[in-house]
Amino acid sequence: MFEGHDTTASAISWALYSLCEHPEYQERVQAEVDHILEGRDSDNIEWSDLSKMEFLTMVIKESMRLHCPVPLISREITQPLSLDGVTIPVGTPCTINIINVHHNPTVWPDPYSFKPERFHPDNMKDKDSYAFIPFSAGPRNCIGQHFSLNEQKVLLGRLLRRFTFTLDPDRTVTKKPAAVMRTETGMWMIATPRTPSL
Numbered sequence: 290m291f292e293g294h295d296t297t298a299s300a301i302s303w304a305l306y307s308l309c310e311h312p313e314y315q316e317r318v319q320a321e322v323d324h325i326l327e328g329r330d331s332d333n334i335e336w337s338d339l340s341k342m343e344f345l346t347m348v349i350k351e352s353m354r355l356h357c358p359v360p361l362i363s364r365e366i367t368q369p370l371s372l373d374g375v376t377i378p379v380g381t382p383c384t385i386n387i388i389n390v391h392h393n394p395t396v397w398p399d400p401y402s403f404k405p406e407r408f409h410p411d412n413m414k415d416k417d418s419y420a421f422i423p424f425s426a427g428p429r430n431c432i433g434q435h436f437s438l439n440e441q442k443v444l445l446g447r448l449l450r451r452f453t454f455t456l457d458p459d460r461t462v463t464k465k466p467a468a469v470m471r472t473e474t475g476m477w478m479i480a481t482p483r484t485p486s487l
């Protein structure tokens with residue numbers, strides 16, 4: 290359940306949260322989805338639509354950078370590791386804090402701001418491949434990452450086609466890092482139906 294369900298549920302929730310905080314980006318995603326579905330008699334998102342969701346993809350990645358659906362992962366040192374003159378012995382537990390990696394200001398300027406443009410391919414071409422590791426990296430990285438990205442695109446695309454989301458002003462959203470990034474008391478939103486042209 291952790292890998293296949295909770296992670297993607299967290300990613301989708303936090304992406305919607307950021308889109309509530311930035312209505313201009315929410316409108317841009319809606320315009321992209323409306324454009325893709327324009328003139329069709331169904332809101333079904335087809336396989337061939339997924340690659341056209343360029344801005345939504347940037348939103349999803351920026352949200353996973355900012356909110357880190359999996360906040361940290363653990364490993365154990367299997368061979369002596371020399372780091373800045375210190376040798377770390379075999380058997381040492383090692384935590385890779387994904388939140389810190391994703392908020393390093395030398396790699397991600399203004400790291401606490403939500404800026405989907407960071408993930409425009411032109412802005413990513415010189416980035417280190419370990420700068421963005423929501424799915425971990427290396428031989429034991431996430432086997433479901435492509436599935437999850439597609440699932441997020443379908444879910445968010447369909448939700449934003451039908452509704453505009455705003456945060457409930459009476460409920461504060463507070464992050465609670467756990468095995469996945471949760472909230473202290475839930476993430477309350479208001480979904481207002483919209484009427485895009487079919």
Ligand code: HEM
Binds near residue numbers: 363423
């Ligand atoms: C936003 C969604 C997801 C995120 C952020 C995510 C993140 C991760 C991370 C960080 C790891 C490495 C864990 C570690 O080394 O301790 C991992 C491993 C794994 N994930 Fe995902 N995951 C997501 C979705 C999925 C989905 C949808 C599936 C299955 C359909 C999946 C299946 C797995 C499996 C089986 C592993 C273990 C791989 C191994 O140890 O070789 N994940 N995931």
